[in-house]
Amino acid sequence: MKKDSERRILLGRVTGAFGIRGEVKLESWTEPRLAIFNYQPWILRTPAGQESEISGVRGREASKTLVATFPGVDDRNVVEAMRGTEIHIARSALPPPKPDEYYWVDLEGLDVQTVDGVKLGRVSHLFDTGANDVLVVRGDRERMLPFVLDDVVKSIDFDANLIVVDWDPEF
Incomplete structure (x- = not known):
């Protein structure tokens, strides 16, 4: 079993571009779904397996999706290339669970x-x-x-x- 600091939790995924200014559509598996922005830095893993870390992501709800702004990303083509990228965090970034609750x-x-x-x-x-x-x-x-x-x-x-x-x- 990996140590907590090495373990990762999958929180969501990039589903595409939103608009033309480089905003990112996200799928979030946190509850509530906006809570995904509370857990940073994110470890981004592309479908090809490349990983990078990002902090300072901001987001909002827009109709039935979440829209995020990634620091330094302002090009729709860059965002489209990110489609399918998974959003992970280190297990150690989560608060300890309450008694009789478990991750x-x-x-x-x-x-x-x-x-x-x-x-x-x-x-x-x-x-x-x-x-x-x-x-x-x-x-x-x-x-x-x-x-x-x-x-x-x-x-x-x-x-x-x-x-x-x-x-x-x-x-």
Whole structure:
């Protein structure tokens, strides 16, 4: 597992140009979506894998999209070439989570076992169903467990790299 300072969190992506003055349309996965501007510097990763760091990005909502101004970028052609660029931040840029709250990125890679000690595998990723979050655990097979504290998820121990769940291993 990477150290927090090395881990990155994907916050959004450049989706295209807005207007002719070099403004950038963004897709944000933060909640609320404008919160993406609170976390800087950004690590930009192009579809070709090139990375650069940028600070001082400002933005606003415009209809159904976010519009950003990148320092030193004022040309629509430059912005169009950035389409698909991912916006990451270092995990260390996030504030500590509140008690009983977790950043998904911190749960990824943890081992999962039942309350009876049966190893189910490792957390691959999480996703939101609208009703609740779901842990995707890969081991002898892939399992999807509802991330419901106390009911399904009994404990999370980062020091032991372990999540204990009340779950039938046959399910």
